[in-house]
Amino acid sequence: MIKSGRRWSNWSGIVKAKPHTVLYPSHIEEVVDVVKLCSAEGRTLRVVGSGHSFTAIAASNDVFLSLDRMQGILQLNKEAHTATVWAGTKIKKLGELLYSEGLAQENLGDIDVQSIAGAISTGTHGTGLKFGNLATQIIGITVVTGTGEVLDCSEQSHPDLFKALQISLGSLGIIVQVTLKLRTAYKLRYESSRTKLTDCLERLPELTANNRHFEFYWFPYADPCQIKTLNETDEPETSAKISDYVNDVLLENAALGALSSLCKRVPRLCAPVSRMIAAAFPTGVKVAQSHRAFATIRLVRFNEMEYNLPIEAMGDVVREMRETIEKRRYRVHFPIECRFAQADRIWLSPAYDRDSAYIAVHMYRGMPHENYFADMERIFLKYGGRPHWGKLHTLKTARLKEIYPMWDKFLEMRSRMDPEGIFLNPYLRNLFAL
Template identity: 50%
Template sequence: MFSVMKTEQGKRWRNWARTSQSTPEKTFYPSSMEEVIFIVKEAVQEQKRIRVVGAGHSFTKLVETNDWLISLDLLSGIEEIDEVNHMVTVLGGTRLFQLGEELGQAGYAQENLGDINVQSIAGAISTGTHGTGLDFGNISTQVVELSIVTASGELLTVSEKQNARYFKACLVSLGSLGIIVKVKLKIIKSLVYAYQSDKILYPLLVEQLDRYIHENRHFEFYLFPYSDIVQVKTMNITERKPDRLHFHRFQNLLLENYLFYILSEFCRLFSTGSSFVSRLSARAIGKTMIAGKSHELFATPRLVKFREIEYCIPIEHFKSAIQEIRECIEEKKHRVHFPIECRTVKADDSWLSPSYQRESAYIAFHMYKGMPYEEYFYDMEAIMRKYEGRPHWGKMHHLSQKELLALYPKLPDFLAVRQELDPHGVFLNDYLKEIWIGEQSTEKLPVME
């Protein structure tokens, strides 16, 4: 079995954002759960550590390894749709866009998605990937059951009913408890949404923020540095028939990618023009009103590469935080032109979820690849920490083990489960050892190319 499995020797791996890279001794592409189990048992026998990769869309060193890397690309697809109980069973490497399309063809959908859909379902669950809407948790809250290959090579089924004491730990685990090979998710009947994008002035946003949050099924907004113009986006259920979205997709590619790439390159070469480009981008926002299915509207293509940090704060601090962000950018004259993405997420009880036991506002900061980001990110992180900010696990951050222990009350319980399921650290790498156990690695910041 092992000899016919697709395997690569010494191939360099890099993540999407080019903030992390390593050269695994071997990279495996299993196409079955049996092959995953075989690899894990071989790794234990040969004293190798394993990391697993989906789309490589995390900005941190989560995947880096010089030992063995497993790609789940070939372990993909829907196994079963349970139309009675509204659930889908899907293999761990399935990309979100693939899942959305296949569910849509069958008349179903996930209840919520993020604004990027290239991640694998296992990766999205493991890092706490989220969308927006205060009635919805992150993608992990859609999980009914997980099938995980543990460090002993056992196929462990985890749910509220089976091995329940592991369930809340497994929902957001950064791939450190085992390899998620299969997932059972809650799904809903496919709906048609009315999507609207418009611009308003910042004082009006502050005045009506609570109404926007509570009166829309899905709501997000974008702050533009050095501008009082704010882009607001809403999605609500409609009786309209879906529109043909060819022009909408073309517009997203043209404006949000190709044109924005040109503007970003200008800012990289002439960073003093960043404030002008930000104001220009804000003024260019038009009004859009379309209808479509969720998997057609939630996500937008992201071709322009960037660095990103994202923090989750209690929602009651939302207004104070965005005001302080705006003031800090102008006071420090940060050379940034990327808009700041602001979303809301329901509280949950997953142990390592940033939204653990609190309704949350997520605020994401971006910097174009090749532009200095350190000072800007440090200042934004300082504001987020002031408001009890917890970092998104897939985004860059500078928090120490001590700080993470203070922010995540169930982290000690999680680490106890981790030690029980993987006592020899098969699924750990240097990065995870540093942020969870306190062992220092030689490099703290992701590399920048």
């Protein structure tokens, strides 16, 4: 159960830690024992998943706890379309397990390597104005609190705690099980096309209204943008493994990786490389089971900032971002990703009480991102932006309590659930001003 002395870094390599102890529990009772031991010895504890957060939210030089041995479906109700699963279950594995039972999640993001608990705890989302973030699919949570108590929570049994737990940054307790509201398995028709960014922005109301899922990528210094849509279909699944490999691995990853290395060595090439990528981005149509259609292979590593914005601000924000990038001549060749989400009532959700647009900016790993991200963040905040909890941002409590209406209530709940601060690390103490 114990491994220690390891070095750890997140996916992009920007966050590093050397935990004193790494634990791999297999049962809830073992998680309870760990929490009680940490309490008795004055230790701190962070749950670590797949390392796909770009902030230091998971980092710890004390105790790491991995839920990798707590994966799989615990209980299934096909009639009610619900499943209770171990919180450490990776999203890709969960998709296949549910599909084998004829079920699926209603929406997913484009990365499927995270654990389900890690994904919901940081506010991971997909795209589509009829769908909230992944945490909105959760109808039950089992959590081990800072005192070692095991609580089964739902909106009916613990309404305030449940709304705090759905997106909790891992600061209220260790989520060990979740119950998901599901639907019958379904297929999606994925279509990728190119158009001018100006035309895309003019068509936003139509594109968001007429597609189950819609997102677009625009490229600094380039005219074309890529439009991606996903719509439910009864068409047969496409089988083109060779062309998919060429597009997904060779073009979107190997070629991007080679061009990114070139830009890192010769930064003045970023603008022409961005235009080259925009012109060459693969287009076409594929049909697949939903959990496979959502997922995108990401082999080229980068750092990322993402903000949620009022949906009506999307066009103005993109235009101001583009003007600033070109005026400041930022050395950037990665596309900007734009997605959409339905409003919810989760306390720390960036989409709290508003239908939302999400805009994510990226910089190839090892290239300087600080000034670029700072300028983009200033634009996001100007239009009422709220940060994605798993992505880079610079905000602290004073500003966060202004833009998250339930911020103070969340901090009160955190104090009750973890009075000794067992689940706090330096990053969270700084974020919460503790």
